[in-house]
Amino acid sequence: MPRLAFAQSFWDGYDTLEKPVRAGVRKAMAKFQALGVAELNADKGLHLESVENARDPRMRTIRITDFWRGVVLAPDDGSHTFLLVNVLPHDDAYTWAAKRLYSANTATRALEVRDAVALDELTPLYETAARTAPRLLFADVSDGTLREFGIDDQVLRAARSLVDKAQLEAFSTLLPEDQLEVLQYLAEGFSPEEVYRDVVAVRRPADAPAEPVEDLATVIANTPARIRLVTGPEELQEILEKPFEAWRVFLHPSQRRVAYRTSYGGPVQVTGGPGTGKTVAALHRVKHLLGRCEDGRILLTTYTNALAAGLREMLALLLDEDEKLLARVDVTTVDAYANGVVRAKSAAVPKPIGDREQRQLWEKAVKQLDLPFTPQFLAQEYRHVVLGQNLRALDAYLGASRRGRGTGLGPTRRREVWSGVERFEQFLDDRGETTHLRVCARAAELLAGEPAPYAHVVVDEAQGLHPAQWRALRAAVAPGPDDLFVTGDPHQRIYDSRVSLGSLGIITAGRSFRLRVNYRSTEEILAWSARLLAPVTVDALEGEGTDSLAGYRSLLHGGRPQAQGYATRQKETEALVGRVRALLAEGLAPHEIGVCARFNLSLDAAEEKLKAAGIPVLRVRGQVAQRAEGVRLATMHAMKGLEFRAVSALGVNEGAVPFARGITPREADPLQHDADLLRERCLLFVACTRAREALSVTWSGAPSPFLPSAA
Numbered sequence: 001m002p003r004l005a006f007a008q009s010f011w012d013g014y015d016t017l018e019k020p021v022r023a024g025v026r027k028a029m030a031k032f033q034a035l036g037v038a039e040l041n042a043d044k045g046l047h048l049e050s051v052e053n054a055r056d057p058r059m060r061t062i063r064i065t066d067f068w069r070g071v072v073l074a075p076d077d078g079s080h081t082f083l084l085v086n087v088l089p090h091d092d093a094y095t096w097a098a099k100r101l102y103s104a105n106t107a108t109r110a111l112e113v114r115d116a117v118a119l120d121e122l123t124p125l126y127e128t129a130a131r132t133a134p135r136l137l138f139a140d141v142s143d144g145t146l147r148e149f150g151i152d153d154q155v156l157r158a159a160r161s162l163v164d165k166a167q168l169e170a171f172s173t174l175l176p177e178d179q180l181e182v183l184q185y186l187a188e189g190f191s192p193e194e195v196y197r198d199v200v201a202v203r204r205p206a207d208a209p210a211e212p213v214e215d216l217a218t219v220i221a222n223t224p225a226r227i228r229l230v231t232g233p234e235e236l237q238e239i240l241e242k243p244f245e246a247w248r249v250f251l252h253p254s255q256r257r258v259a260y261r262t263s264y265g266g267p268v269q270v271t272g273g274p275g276t277g278k279t280v281a282a283l284h285r286v287k288h289l290l291g292r293c294e295d296g297r298i299l300l301t302t303y304t305n306a307l308a309a310g311l312r313e314m315l316a317l318l319l320d321e322d323e324k325l326l327a328r329v330d331v332t333t334v335d336a337y338a339n340g341v342v343r344a345k346s347a348a349v350p351k352p353i354g355d356r357e358q359r360q361l362w363e364k365a366v367k368q369l370d371l372p373f374t375p376q377f378l379a380q381e382y383r384h385v386v387l388g389q390n391l392r393a394l395d396a397y398l399g400a401s402r403r404g405r406g407t408g409l410g411p412t413r414r415r416e417v418w419s420g421v422e423r424f425e426q427f428l429d430d431r432g433e434t435t436h437l438r439v440c441a442r443a444a445e446l447l448a449g450e451p452a453p454y455a456h457v458v459v460d461e462a463q464g465l466h467p468a469q470w471r472a473l474r475a476a477v478a479p480g481p482d483d484l485f486v487t488g489d490p491h492q493r494i495y496d497s498r499v500s501l502g503s504l505g506i507i508t509a510g511r512s513f514r515l516r517v518n519y520r521s522t523e524e525i526l527a528w529s530a531r532l533l534a535p536v537t538v539d540a541l542e543g544e545g546t547d548s549l550a551g552y553r554s555l556l557h558g559g560r561p562q563a564q565g566y567a568t569r570q571k572e573t574e575a576l577v578g579r580v581r582a583l584l585a586e587g588l589a590p591h592e593i594g595v596c597a598r599f600n601l602s603l604d605a606a607e608e609k610l611k612a613a614g615i616p617v618l619r620v621r622g623q624v625a626q627r628a629e630g631v632r633l634a635t636m637h638a639m640k641g642l643e644f645r646a647v648s649a650l651g652v653n654e655g656a657v658p659f660a661r662g663i664t665p666r667e668a669d670p671l672q673h674d675a676d677l678l679r680e681r682c683l684l685f686v687a688c689t690r691a692r693e694a695l696s697v698t699w700s701g702a703p704s705p706f707l708p709s710a711a
């Protein structure tokens with residue numbers, strides 16, 4: 001009996017096919033499971049036929065409906081796996097199929113596809129231009145190295161004709177997938193050892209024989225990142241009937257490597273720029289860990305309620321709504337988890353108050369004690385030093401390091417700070433209230449000395465967590481193999497938190513991984529957004545050293561982001577309405593469009609104008625029911641965890657981004673000043689990187705100083 005497999009190129013377009021065409025696909029595919037190879041070839045309805053002038057002699061078409069054809073790769077080596085690679089209108093199917101050549105990569109052993117015709121046509125043109133170029137893109141890499149990494153003759157010739165990264169990008173849709181990634185890594189300046197480790201070794205099967213002559217079925221089985229093998233009729237029916245979510249099936253090898261490694265000796269850290277699939281990797285890790293034992297419980301946690309709600313939904317999808325498995329995972333924010341621990345293990349019911357109320361209490365403390373500090377300074381000292389190091393007594397504070405704080409404090413001043421801290425905590429106690437971070441500290445205390453409640457803890461958006469929150473998480477799982485799996489991006493630190501994970505007993509050395517391929521946004525959006533961060537460096541996730549976006553890239557392409565200033569807010573809002581109208585006219589659904597601003601207030605005017613123009617809108621505050629229709633309006637903070645085909649960032653003005661009043665004056669504390677500015681810069685970066693295809697950034701009056709000068 002033949003076996004059936006689907007290539008990602010097929011799934012890419014499947015959801016947009018009309019119902020009768022999809023029904024045709026289902027019917028045709030069922031035949032591949034019901035008939036033998038000879039019967040398939042003879043079946044009149046299927047009409048499996050070869051493609052004239054095809055570069056790949058294994059190319060076949062099948063009849064889906066009168067006008068639609070499937071493109072299938074048929075085995076010619078005695079193996080029995082057929083691969084559906086595309087479904088297209090009749091003429092397009094034949095043109096597409098004739099140009100494509102499938103081959104097994106000699107290094108990764110995976111199946112790749114290229115546009116062989118276009119490569120043959122374009123390469124000589126580039127070669128001619130390259131003859132007079134002062135430098136070639138891969139001048140420093142030998143043919144031997146390229147071949148060792150799986151580059152074959154046709155690709156080698158093309159690669160040798162390229163002078164810069166832009167030309168490589170122009171070739172990107174033509175080149176075989178794994179070979180393209182090797183070239184992209186080399187073009188970014190990664191060493192051959194890094195390229196081998198990160199691109200080749202992660203894909204190459206551990207038991208690959210020395211000689212790469214393998215049948216099509218084996219090569220297909222070697223390609224889980226791009227091909228899904230179907231095991232039986234029920235699976236076929238299920239996957240063709242449900243909306244297909246690529247992230248559930250096709251992991252990038254670097255995602256698969258981190259998520260499905262059998263076991264780690266201790267905490268693991270996975271970093272990567274926006275949209276590189278860190279959340280996806282974290283979810284797959286949960287799935288893997290669930291499969292490893294029968295009854296261990298898992299905590300899957302993140303920063304905000306909205307993010308936790310998103311995780312819950314995605315996990316249910318990934319686990320096929322399996323109630324038994326889902327019941328073993330608690331998906332919640334760290335704060336909510338800590339609150340639950342305190343409730344369960346003490347008689348107290350913690351009532352945490354918000355930032356604004358805390359500010360009022362600091363003001364009151366400063367006033368009552370006539371302290372020589374601003375309320376803001378005290379709040380920051382409390383957050384970063386006192387709670388950061390879990391200091392419980394004056395003596396401990398007097399001897400504590402204040403690393404990261406930009407002003408010196410002698411013993412007298414420290415005593416004054418401490419009196420403020422005591423007063424602040426007294427106010428809270430008197431009112432029967434507390435703060436989230438104090439709840440976390442309390443939870444860590446209560447958990448200490450008891451058997452840890454979880455077998456594994458998986459943390460997404462780890463860059464937002466405060467040391468007090470980390471302590472609660474550390475206490476929730478016993479140190480040891482597979483205890484913590486942590487994903488995050490230090491370029492997206494939009495809350496004021498500084499941690500040294502090592503000092504909290506979370507040591508990830510030797511277990512740090514990086515994801516580099518962005519699945520969300522176009523390369524144009526990424527490159528533009530990355531320029532926002534170009535002038536600064538960010539601290540690494542674990543708190544030691546710095547992080548960078550080196551090698552961060554997307555395989556998607558689209559229009560350039562637009563950055564535009566307007567004379568007045570009103571003109572800016574009118575332009576927004578025009579832009580949203582145009583996007584809707586292009587066929588985007590309202591919920592695929594996101595509008596964001598630094599403040600809710602700035603969104604009010606936009607909401608009013610959009611509504612007046614008859615455009616449905618929906619304000620995002622916390623969780624949003626996915627299905628409600630309307631253009632989404634969110635603050636930049638609320639954009640985290642969302643993504644849109646088109647994003648408009650409004651009011652990116654001087655004074656608003658960064659929010660002038662939220663920035664500690666340089667004279668008060670130069671380090672805090674810089675940290676505040678960096679946080680605001682990251683916030684704009686986060687907002688912009690929520691866009692998949694189109695990004696527009698606007699302002700009225702003077703633009704934000706964060707915008708690249710050419711904007």
Ligand SMILES: Nc1ncnc2c1ncn2[C@@H]1O[C@H](COP(=O)(O)OP(=O)(O)OP(=O)(O)O)[C@@H](O)[C@H]1O
Pocket residue numbers: 246247248250251252255272273274275276277278279280281489492518519520641643689
């Ligand atoms: N292997 C994959 N195949 C297809 N789509 C993927 C894959 N991995 C991630 N995606 C998609 O890319 C987008 C970003 O993924 P995800 O949210 O996991 O990235 P992230 O690194 O956590 O992003 P951020 O840091 O910006 O929050 C999502 O739409 C997700 O479905």
